[in-house]
Amino acid sequence: MQTYFTIDCVILTFDEGQLKVLLAERNEYPYKDWWALPGYFVNKYEEMEDAVARILFEMTGLKDIYMDQLAAFAGVKRHPEGRILTVAYMALVQMEDVKNKIVAISDYMRQLKWFSVDELPDLAFDHREIIELSLDRLKKTVGYSTTPYELLPSKFTLTQLQQVYEALLNKKLDKRNFRKKINNLGYLKELNEFQKGVSYRAAKLYAFDKKKFQKQFNQD
Amino acid sequence: MQTYFTIDCVILTFDEGQLKVLLAERNEYPYKDWWALPGYFVNKYEEMEDAVARILFEMTGLKDIYMDQLAAFAGVKRHPEGRILTVAYMALVQMEDVKNKIVAISDYMRQLKWFSVDELPDLAFDHREIIELSLDRLKKTVGYSTTPYELLPSKFTLTQLQQVYEALLNKKLDKRNFRKKINNLGYLKELNEFQKGVSYRAAKLYAFDKKKFQKQFNQD
């Protein structure tokens, strides 16, 4: 009547125009040498969300990361030694925050690596299914959630925002129509700052106003 | 590192113009005498979905019920004796199918009763939160899912369909606009049959064409 209880994290970021997911190369039975989602057991007196935060910190060196529960996976045959229930979470990080961070490689994994979600290796357990669930979730909610802004630095150009939308929706958008829509959202602040270090016309920077966003979505 | 593992079911139906949820009066510690969602332990070699189907059959006498996983709840303090992880499911049934069915009252519960979701009693554990999650989920997905039709008999009038939409969205809709929209869905069949047993003009009956529905949503 009892079961092992783990959490698995789909840690996503936006880099080089693509969504990427952080995978760990396993160094343990089962699925030794396979790539898998980072995850671990939840301790007896530990809240599930704290366990997620713990894993996220270990994998990225970051705290206070955006996270969202995806679903529970509990197939009897997930693990050869018997049921291990996992609750999958999705977490979103900005590439700049995690680049070049030194992270704790535990003994159960050999290395961590970012993979484009379009070019995933074979994955341990049901982890491919879990990643696909997270991508579906993102696609469905992109227009009504903070997810695009979790993937971007706090100041970003409209072109960058459009690229994130395109990656999340997996389709190209029209520039003028996109900007028209974005202008009507009401929760983006136009800054008086410009992109730096580019060898062409610098784009204007924008910021996400979380308070205005929340006001809007609590009203509806 | 192990935890108890249960499932809880938010069993919803549409009756008397309202969404109703099936609750069980507990006869056991903790929350003895409180109302709670029907649920139970998942057996060691039992798939989670089979456990849900088992509970649904015990509570309603029905098989092959629509079900959808909501989320996992695993708070350390949910249960006074230590963590009991529950995976919450939502299930939808038609009132006609469950009315007057004799169901198995287990020893852990005293009675089963349908409550309008607008007039819930105090609930055991975090069960109110679970019900609210299911209502939110329904509200968000009503336009893109089969849920309205799971709550209706296979032949229904447009007025009945509108009432279901209104209950799920928790707001009144305009009759003409609703019918215009419904006409454009493309997956409703107009039958050459009419409502019976009413003391006023009988309404035309419609049926949901699941195949057409799935075709549409697989294309998109």
Place this chain on the structure above:
DNA sequence: ATTTAATAGTGTAAGAAATACACATTATAT
């Protein structure tokens, strides 16, 4: 036979949102 009560069923105009589409502007590097 007529009336009453209750719900079914229907159209149009105005406004809002979504789509399709192309070129001048600006900053930097050479």
Place this chain on the structure above:
DNA sequence: ATATAATGTGTATTTCTTACACTATTAAAT
């Protein structure tokens, strides 16, 4: 000066959403 590479902008068309009120049909009551 020129080339390059990306920024930033408007309009016309179509589609969807919203607001709104009366006639038609049936069964029951008189």
